[in-house]
Amino acid sequence: MTLIWTAPDALDFWDGYLDWTGLMQDRRQALLPPDPDGHAWAEPIFVRLRTDGLSLADARTALRALVNDPVSDYLMDPEEYRRLDGQAPVALPDEYALYRRLGADPAPVQDLFEIIDIGVAVDLDPDLPCNAEEMATENTAGAADAEEAEEDAARPEATPIIAILDDGLGFLNARFRRKRRNGGYRTRFQAVWLQSLEQTRPGADSRRAYVGTVLTRRQINRWLSALPALDESQVYGALNAQLFPREGHRTTDFSQSHGTLVLDLAAGADPDDADDPVTGWPLLGVQLPPQAIADTSGTHFESYMVQGVRWILAQAARIDPEAPVIINISLGMLAGPKDGTRFTDYQIAREACAWQARTGQPVRVVWSFGNNRLSRQVATLTAPGGKGGTGPAEIVWRAQPDDLSPSYVEIRPETGVCPTDLEVSVTTPDGTASGFAAMQPGQVRSLVNGAGEAVARLYLNPAHRLDGKTEQQPFWQVALAPTNALLAGDALAPAGGWRMAVRSRTSQDVTVHLQIQRGDSLPSYRPQGRQSYFDSPDAYAWDPELQNYWGLAPGCPITRDGTFNALASVTRRQIFSVGAAEWDPATATYRAPDYTSVGADWSVPQPTAATRADDSRIHWGVLASGTISGSVFALDGTSAAAGRLTRALGLSAARIVANTAAGNGTQMDDLDPGRLDLLPVPPGEAAQLGSAIVTGMGGARPRTL
Structure with missing residues (x-):
């Protein structure tokens, strides 16, 4: 050759x-039989409105007109449009996710906005079946029955809202339910966004790009009302067939799913245990498109993650505008600038900080530090x-x-x-x-x-x-x-x-x-x-x-330094990164497992902290719930560790609220020593384990031999 x-x-x-x-994409498309209806390729872009020549109100009006124009090259998803149209809380900067027809001339709009990021093109072909429902326009947090409304009003101060962006969320699982007073169960999820690749609809909705569907708690409770006869697998299978009719990995069709395992460690609880405060924590979930998850380079999932965080913050304001919001993101990639300037970690940190500054609602984001120490x-x-x-x-x-x-x-x-x-x-x-x-x-x-x-x-x-x-x-x-x-x-x-x-x-x-x-x-x-x-x-x-x-011999160019998650490189006050700790029964101490990534002196030197992610070298991982209620599987790695630190922050919610009001302290000050144990890190292992090993938060199921 x-x-x-x-x-x-x-x-x-x-x-x-x-x-x-x-x-x-172009090369493979050329090898396939031609589509008689053609394609409608569009690229996701993230933009910031320019206000040097227009007032902010006029800039918003111009952007609304642009995305509503039937012949425009620009479209918007319904949630972003609701924010632009004043129907949703506006506490974020005037930056918006759009879709631009591939090949469109940028010149006519260059005075309206600047482009901050561009994503992978998607086919918005309206001839494809669009099974995604309209993004919920009702107040999703308010879609409650009388008992829920009463408990919402009586929710204790500083009750945390736990949110997750991940793959495969078993939202019907018993670990995410709460017992009703008169028998039966209801969901703790306030809303779940099941994302899929974008599509448009012909007709009146043709100016919107639909990114899957949002399930409200009322819809989830409708399924739970069938208990004990509810077939969770059948519900997930039907939803997956709707959202991914032709392609796409259907994670919740499998016995274990990453998002379910992580969320159980973060906020799962026995719904019959009335003494566990975790049973009262509201939940929000964003399940990313399987095509975005499958591309482990991260090229596909950046736009979905940023939109997911923006949606979570808007929903949290409806649930309780004063409650701390703790967002778990146990995803990432290896290569990147690792200085906080990759679009995803930059923008998520920016949105978290801006939201907290403008609304006073505390926001914390938890990233897994990575498992690539030995990957070369x-x-x-x-x-x-x-x-x-x-x-x-x-x-x-x-x-x-x-x-x-x-x-x-x-x-x-x-x-x-x-x-x-x-x-x-x-x-x-x-x-x-x-x-x-x-x-x-x-x-x-x-x-x-x-x-x-x-x-x-x-x-x-x-x-x-x-x-x-x-x-x-x-x-x-x-x-x-x-x-x-x-x-x-x-x-x-x-x-x-x-x-x-x-x-x-x-x-x-x-x-x-x-x-x-x-x-x-x-x-x-x-x-x-x-x-x-x-x-x-x-x-x-x-x-x-x-x-x-x-x-690695001395002088080897390959190094284990800097092997951490490229998205865990922002050091802002609201951002946490988590390493994995392994319990050593022989010495009754913790150590860094061989897979846990290492910081670098040219970038982020270490994670914020670590939690227990392995019960021992033999009994690897920690136990959490699989997709279906009653199932248990082991999960290791910094994903498990991040889930457990998310729970630790939830238990420290009152301290987070106080620190936010005072406007001081470090990340470690958010962890409540009255409810948690903060153990010293073994000498020489801070680059993998951070400032402390956090234990005592529970979450993982005990092992029985």
Whole structure:
């Protein structure tokens, strides 16, 4: 197979992830039979209104007119439109999620708003069956019967609202119910947003892009009224068939689901235990689209996560505008700027802080810190300065055979160094080298096959201004096509060792951080992705902790530092990140399990804290509820740890309210030592476990042997 690298060339693209994903979509679409009705591709964009030439009221009016215009290239989802139209609490900045027809000319609206982020294009084809119901227009928190209304009014002060964004929420599970006074049960969920890929409807609703459906507590209680004859699996199956009629992993069809397990650790309770205060905690849930979850690179789920947080905050204001809102997000990816400037972590932190500042309602966001310590996805090189003498710094990136998904690596110089001061060379497994060449942000080089199809690209991504003080810096990126085909005729990248080389264009040596983006397959999902990794002769030393040859010798470019979740990199007061702690029965102490990610001195040095996520090395994980009531499964990792810290914050709700009112303290000050145990971290393990190991919050089921 003949492969040739092209010279640097300018390309109109937002970032390498979107450009490469779009190229893969277009190429695969061309291999399928043509759709006689065509497609209506649109890209999600997130915008900030400009008010330099208009009043804010006039800017909102102009945006409403734009998304309501039948011939406009811009649409909105119903919840965002309700906020714009003044039908929902407006405490967030005037920033909105829109959908823009692919290929639309941005010039006519450039004076109305600036674009902060762009997402992966979706097919809004109205000829497809749209089974999603209208986003609820009633006050979802107010859709209560008399008993619920009475208890809502009598809810104790500082009762926390627990919210979760995740995959697979078993919202009918008994652990999320509350016992009625006269027999039977009702749900603790105030509302659940079951997201699916966007669709439009012909007719009067054609100006809205529907992102699944919202279930109110009245609807959920209608199912619970059938107890004890309720078949939970049948309800989930019918909903999944509606929301994902042709494709999409139906997680709640399976016996265990990640979101259910995490939420049980965060806020699950025995509904018959009247003494457990957790049974009175209101719940909100956002179940992300399965296609977004399946893409572990994070390329697809950013827009859904941000919209989900905005929806949660609006719902929480209707439930109790003074109650603390604690949002659990046990999702993430590995590669990223890790300085708080990736759109998702930046925007979620911005919304949480803005909401609290404008309404006074406390908001806390809990991220899992990550489980990739041993993944060999992070490396650090020293790019030599000068043109002569020392050769470039190099490392091998191994792309695995039979990988059905793209692979990516990000290359970023140390803070304060301009990326254009670097040069990058990429050599294929057969020895075809790109060579070094100076590039400017917005330029790419493509590796093309004999048919002229790109099978890899080297990008120098442009900078993006997030606000007046925050800018996402340019960075180098390499994207590979899959090494095996879903469709016959698809262009493939060769599997094997790709050699990455970096050098400085200045006289100074430069430290360079390389991160391979996550690209594996999740449990129960179709096995498509095979994780690529860095390789080095120094990466096979004896490891006395693991008792194998997975150790990293001194001087190895592969590192375990900086292997944490790229979305857990904001250090604002409202944001928590959580590491996993493992109980050691032999010493009656806690330690960091081998998978728990590590912070870095060039980024976030450590998580906020850790909680127990493994009952021992043999009895891995902690026990929580599966999808169906009565089932129990083990869950480990920082997802389990984040769920347990969410519960700890819920038990500390009164302290959070007081700290918010006082406007002081640190994250650790939110944890109530009167209700929790804050244990010291073993020496040398703070980079994995944070400032303390938090225990005593309960949540996990006891093991019986």
